[in-house]
Amino acid sequence: MPGLWGALVCGATSCGGASRGDMDPVVQTTNDMVTSSGDSTSASTGVGGTADGSDDGVTKLDVQFETDGMMTAGDGGDQDGCDKVDFLFIIDNSGSMGDEQSNLISSFPLFIDTIQTTLDEAQDYHIMVLDVDAWVYESCALACDPPPECLGPMGECNPFGGLVCFEACTFGLPCAFDGGFQCGVTTPMECEDVLGAGVTYPRGQGSSNMDCGFSSGARYMDASEPDLSAAFGCAAQVGVSSYAPTERPMEAMVQAVTGGTPAEPCNEGFLRDDAILVVTFITDEDDGVGDSAGTAAGWRQALIAAKNGDENAIVVLGLFGDNDLPGGICQDLTDMSSDGAEAAPRLRQFVDSFGDKGFFGSVCAASYDPFFQEAVALIDTTCDEFIPPAG
DSSP states (O other): OOSHHHHHHHHHHTOOTTTTTTOOOOOOOSOOEEEEETTEEEEEOOTTOOOOOOOOSSOOOOOOOOGGGOOOGGGBOSSOSOSEEEEEEEEOOSTTOHHHHHHHHHHHHHHHHHHHHHOTTOOEEEEEEEOSSSOTTTTHHHHHSOOGGGBOTTSOBOTTSOHHHHIIIIITGGGGGOTTOOTTTOOOOTTTTSTTOOOSSOOSTTBOOSOOOOTTSSSSEETTOTTHHHHHHHHHOBOSOOOSSSOOHHHHHHHHHSTTSTHHHHTTTSOOTTSEEEEEEEOSSOOOTTSSSSOHHHHHHHHHHHTTTOGGGEEEEEEEBOTTSTTOOOOBOOTTOSSSBOBOHHHHHHHHTTGGGEEEEETTOSOSHHHHHHHHHHHHHHHHHOOOBOO
């Protein structure tokens, strides 16, 4: 979350440029390549990517499942091919993501129109949006009532009184400039403070700041939505007011699809056994060690477990920084600017772990239309090859 906020944080903590040095090793693939044509960028991923299973010292979300129960060609129903698709979008809502959210919203109508035209047998879809923190105002409450030891002689909050004071006085600073938050008044709505719960009412700076009112009555859109592009535009404009210390896109994804999590009852009905799952995430920062819990291997296993062991029922699409790749178009993300992106080897490792079912592009592209149009072919193939479970 760079820009003014990043400068404030780094000024108080003497941030160094090697903050990602403890990242999991990157597994190189044979086909990682970015090609640019005009203002658009497409990316092709290698099949050889292997998710990292090393112990990185953080809580793991590695979901195990029995291989004996994995789907095979003989386990399905009488008819191959899908007639249902579940789309899950994870959108970074940190302070530097305003342009990228607008770009995504602009690309959605053509994407969904092409999906509806190409997947002519699959017109039953669910579409859910997540952001990357539990609650947009989760750091503001502490700033409302700083501990006494953090108060200066004039009652001002002194961020230099230790870590607690730094968090209370500095993490809450942007909240004072957000007209949507009031101490003692603003509280989370139902499921709004649950990481991985579908977004229905974005709040904060740069958000749609309205109840999207999905016709499904759930936390996701479905085929009954009278204006799907407008509904998606409402939900996907998650804003730029995430005041959380870290963004957790992969942890939000895992929470959304895993049984027994706080998000499960919030998202009831979204995930269907007889649908393919298409996951799309967009961020301008890597999901490094210290951000989302777990590893790329664990995130992958969580999706496979959510599809009852059928990894062929999953498509993973990622839009993130490409500045560590030959021909990449992103500039480096800095604390003083919201332009550019952070190189994302860990997220690329996750996408690559799905082989030809994973596909990534540059978050810095002028338009995401080429990326999504190319992704449609992959989704169509996955749908055609899908073997629905019996029963």
